[in-house]
Amino acid sequence: MITITRAPPYMTVQNGGRKHSRAFGVPRGGAMDTFAIRAVNAIVGNSLDAAALEWALGGGSVRFDRDCLFAIGGATARATLSGKGVAPCTTTFARAGEEFTVEQISSGRFLYLACDGGFDVPVILGSRSTYLPGHFGGHEGRMLRSGDSVALGARPTTLPAEGFHSAADLMPRYDSAIVHITSGTQEDSFDESAWRTLTESDYRISTASDRTGYKLEGPALGNSLGMLPSEAGCPGAIQIPGDGLPIALMADAPTIGGYPKIAVVSEADLPILAQRRPGESIRFQLITIEQSQRALKRRASDIHTISQLASRSSRG
Amino acid sequence: MTPAPLRAHPLGDSAVTIVFGAERSVELLRRVHSAARSLEAAKIPHVDDVVPAYLAVTVFYDPRNASYEEISAKLMAACDRATHSSARSPKSREHRIPVRYDGIDLEAVATSTGLSVQDVIARHSARAYTVDLLGFVPGFAYLSELDRSLHLPRRAQPRPRIAAGSVAIAAAQTGVYPLDTPGGWHIIGSTQTVMFDPTRDAPALLAPGDTVRFERVP
Numbered sequence: 341m342i343t344i345t346r347a348p349p350y351m352t353v354q355n356g357g358r359k360h361s362r363a364f365g366v367p368r369g370g371a372m373d374t375f376a377i378r379a380v381n382a383i384v385g386n387s388l389d390a391a392a393l394e395w396a397l398g399g400g401s402v403r404f405d406r407d408c409l410f411a412i413g414g415a416t417a418r419a420t421l422s423g424k425g426v427a428p429c430t431t432t433f434a435r436a437g438e439e440f441t442v443e444q445i446s447s448g449r450f451l452y453l454a455c456d457g458g459f460d461v462p463v464i465l466g467s468r469s470t471y472l473p474g475h476f477g478g479h480e481g482r483m484l485r486s487g488d489s490v491a492l493g494a495r496p497t498t499l500p501a502e503g504f505h506s507a508a509d510l511m512p513r514y515d516s517a518i519v520h521i522t523s524g525t526q527e528d529s530f531d532e533s534a535w536r537t538l539t540e541s542d543y544r545i546s547t548a549s550d551r552t553g554y555k556l557e558g559p560a561l562g563n564s565l566g567m568l569p570s571e572a573g574c575p576g577a578i579q580i581p582g583d584g585l586p587i588a589l590m591a592d593a594p595t596i597g598g599y600p601k602i603a604v605v606s607e608a609d610l611p612i613l614a615q616r617r618p619g620e621s622i623r624f625q626l627i628t629i630e631q632s633q634r635a636l637k638r639r640a641s642d643i644h645t646i647s648q649l650a651s652r653s654s655r656g
Numbered sequence: 657m658t659p660a661p662l663r664a665h666p667l668g669d670s671a672v673t674i675v676f677g678a679e680r681s682v683e684l685l686r687r688v689h690s691a692a693r694s695l696e697a698a699k700i701p702h703v704d705d706v707v708p709a710y711l712a713v714t715v716f717y718d719p720r721n722a723s724y725e726e727i728s729a730k731l732m733a734a735c736d737r738a739t740h741s742s743a744r745s746p747k748s749r750e751h752r753i754p755v756r757y758d759g760i761d762l763e764a765v766a767t768s769t770g771l772s773v774q775d776v777i778a779r780h781s782a783r784a785y786t787v788d789l790l791g792f793v794p795g796f797a798y799l800s801e802l803d804r805s806l807h808l809p810r811r812a813q814p815r816p817r818i819a820a821g822s823v824a825i826a827a828a829q830t831g832v833y834p835l836d837t838p839g840g841w842h843i844i845g846s847t848q849t850v851m852f853d854p855t856r857d858a859p860a861l862l863a864p865g866d867t868v869r870f871e872r873v874p
Binding site: 359364569629 | 798
């Protein structure tokens with residue numbers, strides 16, 4: 341069990357999300373940074389789809405109520421265990437009763453905390469993820485509050501070594517300002533100049549950005565079509581509403597919508613966008629579907645490598 | 657009339673959208689749902705999810721194991737077979753949803769349509785609606801078709817929060833908000849009926865093709 345002793349402004353239980361319920365209108369949801377959550381799970385020797393804590397907007401503390409091998413990743417944070425610094429993407433051993441504190445999230449947006457055994461919350465519609473708008477999933481369908489306790493799964497028999505660290509070159513380039521996109525989605529709705537604007541301008545993440553979507557500020561795109569008959573969207577789809585300013589749909593975005601979509605963020609780069617804060621800028625760069633799928637396979641193989649290295653560390 | 661040929665386009669690196677036509681119609685929607693059912697039934701490897709909409713079916717797949725070319729070719733072939741098969745649609749159910757016509761926009765709807773409040777209520781509750789689609793948020797059903805005299809564009813400013821159970825109208829459609837959500841439809845009433853329960857075997861109360869009648873309750 342883990343107990344929230346001082347809840348941060350935002351904390352939920354997440355995993356890979358719901359991949360088989362969209363026809364009921366249920367969004368994929370799940371972790372905003374799908375890479376980081378799998379990476380921290382791999383580091384502590386969990387299955388990649390285990391549930392972890394998604395932590396944002398500020399510091400807070402949790403207490404481990406049993407011995408626990410844990411790791412943090414995603415956003416960069418100043419963090420301590422019983423007063424000693426905790427390194428990112430590194431296994432740290434906590435004894436029962438020790439307190440883990442995030443003093444501040446210094447860069448990026450979503451921090452993930454994985455514990456060996458994973459967080460044991462009910463599986464609803466195939467996932468342990470919290471879907472806040474629907475009040476279901478995760479811990480009672482809501483954000484974690486001070487005083488809440490969440491059960492942990494059984495500890496695996498073999499664990500990665502304490503201090504096992506995942507190399508930085510296996511991580512996405514979170515500092516990159518380039519976010520790759522693919523075309524093909526209602527692209528005919530937009531003319532050449534709209535495409536030029538989208539790929540040759542810097543776009544700033546607006547304060548109107550949350551788990552549903554990131555509104556982007558920058559040059560408006562011409563769009564004469566207005567609303568179209570509703571059609572499926574997905575996390576990463578870039579839709580253009582009437583004001584011409586792009587909105588990148590994120591994890592909790594509606595399953596279908598009527599705004600024309602000009603492009604979709606490459607799944608491999610969605611974590612880079614997700615970790616951008618309001619006020620920070622990105623630039624979109626067009627790649628082919630094949631390139632995008634290759635990049636995604638590369639990410640999957642990097643995660644696999646982390647898992648293997650973690651498992652080998654336990655015998656070292 | 658021969659249906660237009662299907663077109664496929666990618667929706668990012670993990671989904672394919674198959675477009676059945678350019679104009680919304682009852683017939684086109686029927687073909688979309690029929691294809692979606694066939695794609696579900698075909699159990700094509702690496703397919704995660706099948707999402708029907710007004711003009712298109714979108715299929716989510718695992719791109720680590722299937723390329724866009726491979727998967728779209730398989731899906732197009734399956735859709736073609738579905739179009740030519742005479743498979744019957746599943747049995748549609750009829751639902752009666754009790755509504756208190758107490759919505760905050762009821763007066764404004766009456767004013768905009770030039771009808772009395774009683775007429776708005778009478779016309780909304782007079783007919784049976786068909787479930788076109790589920791989507792937007794869990795369990796939200798787009799119901800058609802609203803009495804022509806009640807057609808109004810969406811509100812210019814969507815509300816940041818509409819309470820679960822709100823019964824609303826916009827353009828040619830009506831629906832029930834299954835959970836608290838932002839929304840731009842005109843709210844004319846409310847219901848206690850639970851539209852979505854993630855712990856049920858069939859989490860959404862309504863399914864495409866079902867019929868819905870709203871019954872006025874005091």
